[in-house]
Amino acid sequence: MLILLVLCVGFKANAQNLTVNGTVIDSTEEPMIGATVQVDGTNNIVVTDLDGNFTLKNVASNATLVVTYIGYKTEKVAVNGQSNLTITLTEDSESLDEVVVIGYGGTRARRDLTGSVGSVSGAKLSAVPVTSAAVALQGKVAGVQVTTVDGQPGADINIRVRGATSVTQSNDPLYIVDGFQQDNINDIPPSDIQSIDILKDASLTAIYGAKGGNGVVIVTTKSAQEGKTQVSFNAQGSVS
Numbered sequence: 001m002l003i004l005l006v007l008c009v010g011f012k013a014n015a016q017n018l019t020v021n022g023t024v025i026d027s028t029e030e031p032m033i034g035a036t037v038q039v040d041g042t043n044n045i046v047v048t049d050l051d052g053n054f055t056l057k058n059v060a061s062n063a064t065l066v067v068t069y070i071g072y073k074t075e076k077v078a079v080n081g082q083s084n085l086t087i088t089l090t091e092d093s094e095s096l097d098e099v100v101v102i103g104y105g106g107t108r109a110r111r112d113l114t115g116s117v118g119s120v121s122g123a124k125l126s127a128v129p130v131t132s133a134a135v136a137l138q139g140k141v142a143g144v145q146v147t148t149v150d151g152q153p154g155a156d157i158n159i160r161v162r163g164a165t166s167v168t169q170s171n172d173p174l175y176i177v178d179g180f181q182q183d184n185i186n187d188i189p190p191s192d193i194q195s196i197d198i199l200k201d202a203s204l205t206a207i208y209g210a211k212g213g214n215g216v217v218i219v220t221t222k223s224a225q226e227g228k229t230q231v232s233f234n235a236q237g238s239v240s
Contacts (some may be wrong), residue, residue, distance in 0.1 A: 004107060005035060013175055014115075014134055016186070017058045017059060017060060017061075017084050018059045018060075018061055018079065018081070018082075019055065019056070019057050019058075019059070020055070020056045020059045020065070020079060020082070020083055020085060021051050021053070021054070021055050021084050021085075022037070022053070022054055022056075022065075022085035022086060022087060023048075023052050023085075023086050023087070024037065024048050024052045024054065024067055024069075024087045024088075024089060025086065025087070025088055025089070026072070026088070026089055026090075026091075027088065027089075027091070028088055029088075030048065030052075031048070031050075031051050031052025031054050032048055032069055032072075033048060033049070033050055033052060033188050034047055034048060034088055035048045035052070035054075035058065035067055035068070035069040035089065035128070036065075036067065036068045036069065037045065037054045037065055037067050037087075038065065038066045038067075038068075039056060039059055039060075039063050039064075039065060040063065040064040040065065040066050040076065041238035042063075044056060044057075044058065044059065052168050059079060060080065061079060061080070061081040062078075062080070062081075063078075063079045064076055064077065065077045065078075065079060065085070065087070065189055066078070067076065067083065067087050067089060069089055070110060070142055071091060071092060072089040072090060072091055073089065073090050073091070073092050075087055075088075075089055077153065080114055080200045083172075084157070090181075090199055099177070112219045118142065118143070118144060118197070118198040118199050118200065119141075119196070119198070120140045120141060120195065120196045120198075121195055122190070122191075122193040122194045122196075122222065123195075124140065125137075125140075125190040125191075125196070126190045126191040126193070126234075127195050130190065131189070132157065132185070132187065132188065132189070132190070133185045133186075133187045133189070133190050133193055133196065134146065134157035134159060134184065134185050134186045134187045135157060136190045137159065137196065141198055143161075143200065144159065144198055144200075145158075145159070145160040145163075146158070146159055146160075146161070147160075156184075156186065157184070157186050158172070159172065159173055159217065160173075160214075161173045161198055161199075161200055161214060161215025161216075162200065162213075162214055162215045162219070170214070172184075172207055172214060173212075173213055173214045173215040174212050174215070174217070174218050175216075175217050175219070176216060176217070176218045176219065177219045177221065178219070178220060178221055181211075185219055188219065188221070189216070190203075191220055191234050192222055193219060193220070193222070194220045194221055194222045194223075195219075195220050196217065196219050196220075197216070197217075197218045197220075198215065198216070198217050198220070199212070199215060199216040199217075201217055214219075
């Protein structure tokens with residue numbers, strides 16, 4: 001009798017976990033490649049394949065799936081015991097209304113652009129415990145590679161917007177800080193930055209000529225604002 005009870009309990013526990021197969025598509029029913037699908041509150045996470053398909057194992061029948069993709073709204077879908085799901089993501093209209101810098105002081109709404117622009121707000125940069133804006137960019141913009149020259153503490157930072165396109169010439173992007181060309185942004189504290197806009201393709205870098213062939217990194221620093229004077233102090237320590 002005891003053995004039968006144990007077997008029934010084990011069978012019931014296994015029956016609660018599912019293998020969920022699904023497809024992630026956009027509003028035009030095209031498959032979403034590289035969308036992230038995660039079981040809410042767990043480390044059970046996968047990425048969709050070339051056909052937008054995914055498979056999640058050991059999913060509780062009452063679990064919730066969280067689906068994310070850059071430029072699209074995050075969707076939460078209840079499993080409700082289903083083993084096959086089709087999830088549709090919609091574009092994030094708020095991100096299309098953002099104003100980005102596209103030239104020497106020029107701005108335009110993101111929805112009016114045909115080229116690729118990546119943006120990072122100063123709030124996100126200042127929240128990272130690092131000493132320079134270049135390091136803080138790591139993992140913030142899709143397609144932008146941020147690496148160090150070597151493993152030594154304080155080593156120079158390399159930023160690659162359009163990859164390594166030349167063997168003999170520099171692959172560094174063009175840096176524009178408050179409308180002026182700079183050699184790098186390694187010495188700018190993240191807390192001093194209002195926003196960083198990264199122009200990725202040739203159509204948007206035409207204003208800069210050949211200098212913008214490797215992409216353009218436009219940094220806008222914080223300026224004085226009307227109101228009461230505020231004084232803040234930010235200190236960080238680290239060992240490398």
